[in-house]
Amino acid sequence: MGNINTSLVNQASASTCCLVVERQSAFPWGNRGIDTSKPTQLNVDDVLWTEVVGAIDPLARRLNTGFCTALVLYVVTIGIFVGLGASGVIRQYNDDGPSLFLIVVWASIPLYLGAIMYIYEVQNRRVDNQVKQLVEGWKYRFEDAGYSLDYRTQHTGACKLEVNGHQSQQSERILAFVPIESATLASTTNTGTSLASKEAAFSDEPIATNIDIEMNAGLASTTQGLSLVDQLQQDDKLFR
Secondary structure (H helix, E strand, O other): OOOOOOHHHOOOOEEEEEEEEOOOOOOOOOOOOOOOOOOOOOOOOHHHHHHHHHHHHHHHOOOOHHHHHHHHHHHHHHHHHHHHHHHOOOOEEOOEEEOOOHHHHHHHHHHHHHHHHHHHHHHHHHHHHHHHHHHHHHHHHHHHOEEEEEEEEEEOOOOEEEEEEEEOOOOOOEEEEEEEHHHHHHHHHHHHHHHHHHHHHHHHHOOOOOOHHHHHHHHHHHHHHHHHHHHHHHHHHOOO
């Protein structure tokens, strides 16, 4: 099994330029924005680059917004009520059942989880959709400049896999500027591999040769000839 925590930037080819929208982080405290400086090997118009970073930066800052606030409020709430309950200031149970202490502690857990789900599955999804719409509008302009523009993401959902106490699935978002020559070469390589596989599959099937065809035709004509002879013999018996 490969390393599932491989960065998208590291996965990109050497000729691909990357604009990091969200860096890999085990604890997404909120995005501070993007690096607006243009990569030196990216040969595009400065006006187009300024337009891209000007539109992406405010969207990137909206990613994971509220995560830190929700975590702090959750920890503070639990800490206050656990401290009050342990010190005996408020009773955990009374004659009517659980006290306000336990009710608040129990209610804070689903509230916190609900806030996290909203941030990951609703708020961040909206940002992703807006970035995708912008990318679709820029694609043709970057193709004219010789680049294919892709928006790549990984592990952006709320569920994160824990392996040996370490968070192994870290969300990441980048814009990849792939030179069209490299993209075309990769596509050609994949197409060639697919054709080779199909040819290998066809080569395993039996192929009828010319000799087989002629033998089958001869057998058919012989069978037909015998049936005509039998018919003539029957006719000759009738006329005798």
